Amino acid sequence: MTQRRALLVIDVQYDFLAGGSLAVPAGNEIIPEINAFHERVPFDLVVFSMDWHPANHCSFVTNNPGATVFTPHQLPSGPQMMWPAHCVQNTHGAQLHADLRRKPEHMDVRKGQDPHVDSYSAFFDNNHAVKTPLDDILISHGITDVYVCGLATDYCVAYTSMDSRFLGYNTYMIEDLSRGISPACIEKAKREMQEKGVHVVQSADIH
Numbered sequence: 001m002t003q004r005r006a007l008l009v010i011d012v013q014y015d016f017l018a019g020g021s022l023a024v025p026a027g028n029e030i031i032p033e034i035n036a037f038h039e040r041v042p043f044d045l046v047v048f049s050m051d052w053h054p055a056n057h058c059s060f061v062t063n064n065p066g067a068t069v070f071t072p073h074q075l076p077s078g079p080q081m082m083w084p085a086h087c088v089q090n091t092h093g094a095q096l097h098a099d100l101r102r103k104p105e106h107m108d109v110r111k112g113q114d115p116h117v118d119s120y121s122a123f124f125d126n127n128h129a130v131k132t133p134l135d136d137i138l139i140s141h142g143i144t145d146v147y148v149c150g151l152a153t154d155y156c157v158a159y160t161s162m163d164s165r166f167l168g169y170n171t172y173m174i175e176d177l178s179r180g181i182s183p184a185c186i187e188k189a190k191r192e193m194q195e196k197g198v199h200v201v202q203s204a205d206i207h
């Protein structure tokens with residue numbers, strides 16, 4: 001089978017960037033580097049994911065009286081990390097950063113719309129029960145190899161990369177084109193990705 005490559009750019013949205021409600025440290029640094037990367041490397045498909053929550057989303061600490069931010073909280077469905085409200089549908093914080101270079105053929109995938117379940121992965125919700133359109137988009141483009149970058153390394157980039165491998169794609173997480181929330185979580189996520197067969201790579205090694 002011919003190799004066909006997709007680049008997934010995960011959640012480079014204002015709320016995860018400087019001044020946003022859930023800003024990832026140094027997140028803005030990757031924007032010009034991602035732009036230069038897909039100008040240099042000829043991908044068959046480029047997809048941008050967007051965290052796209054309703055205002056009543058279960059992951060927002062503000063929607064869970066008594067819960068503490070950045071701490072897991074017991075919901076009926078199981079433990080849920082409590083986040084500041086972020087990426088609320090149709091707000092500025094949910095928009096992709098305007099400096100991201102976009103082409104007409106690039107695609108978007110939204111995730112996290114169900115108020116009752118979070119969705120770190122751009123493929124599945126956190127219950128692994130409901131799929132986004134992403135896998136069907138990749139299948140329809142004949143994609144065999146998936147490259148993942150963006151925000152945050154320890155959450156949405158990691159879950160998306162592991163699900164990509166689970167779905168059978170050769171999967172590469174581009175470390176230098178991603179940034180994470182906490183150093184300890186980034187190291188743990190890297191180990192988990194590698195255990196699941198995700199290759200952790202650097203952009204300079206991709207041509």
Ligand code: VGL
Nearest residue numbers: 011051083151152155156
């Ligand atoms: C993310 C926490 C909550 C991410 C999304 O994009 O990594 N993290 N929602």
Ligand code: ZN
Nearest residue numbers: 051059087112
């Ligand atoms: Zn979210």
